Amino acid sequence: MNLVVANRKTFRGWLEQPASQLIDHGTSCCIGARAWLHAMAASYAFRHTDGTAIAAPTFLSRRYKWGPTAWPIAWCEAVRANAIDCGVFSAFAREILSAQGVECYSAQVMQLFGPETTAHWRQRWADQPVAFNWIDKELVYHEVVIVVIGDVAEVFNPSDGQWLSPAAAAGYGAVVAIRSECPRSLAWGRHTLSMDKWILTVPGISW
Numbered sequence: 001m002n003l004v005v006a007n008r009k010t011f012r013g014w015l016e017q018p019a020s021q022l023i024d025h026g027t028s029c030c031i032g033a034r035a036w037l038h039a040m041a042a043s044y045a046f047r048h049t050d051g052t053a054i055a056a057p058t059f060l061s062r063r064y065k066w067g068p069t070a071w072p073i074a075w076c077e078a079v080r081a082n083a084i085d086c087g088v089f090s091a092f093a094r095e096i097l098s099a100q101g102v103e104c105y106s107a108q109v110m111q112l113f114g115p116e117t118t119a120h121w122r123q124r125w126a127d128q129p130v131a132f133n134w135i136d137k138e139l140v141y142h143e144v145v146i147v148v149i150g151d152v153a154e155v156f157n158p159s160d161g162q163w164l165s166p167a168a169a170a171g172y173g174a175v176v177a178i179r180s181e182c183p184r185s186l187a188w189g190r191h192t193l194s195m196d197k198w199i200l201t202v203p204g205i206s207w
């Protein structure tokens, strides 16, 4: 498979983009927001899916709609939102998993989708003038969560409550590149993830 990036400036922006961080006011508003998130997580039954060792907070994608977030955003504002973007989903999932003693980190991926899908998303994000440009013609930038099990990474996508496969080399939603924030090297399928390094999971992306 040979992927061609339509917009080089967009792609360079992805390479340089750090993973999203929520603002913490350090006062009762954000402390309360986190406590509320934990209480909500506790009220949902966690299910093991796809034979994975970790039960992930799949309820997040049922509780929140996926949509534009105006950044920067604080914990106390984010928990009250109806729609949140993948950066907020990732922060929420890490907060919940960490509280349960699961070692997890933020991760960024590039995923392959068709031009019809990306055109639709571009339209949905059009009203968000300061939004980071996460959409190219066929590729999109997305934020997810790495769960560490020994030396192995499992990649959870809290925006839709699914685990991402390292083996899907092509096709709708396939991960074509990934960057991990875990300070150790991790195996993800046949790939080796190193901290802060974009790893291509397909033969080549040209830009």
Ligand SMILES: [Zn+2]
Pocket (backbone or CB within 6 Å): 024, 025, 026, 027, 028, 029, 030, 031, 074, 075, 076, 077
């Ligand atoms: Zn706050």
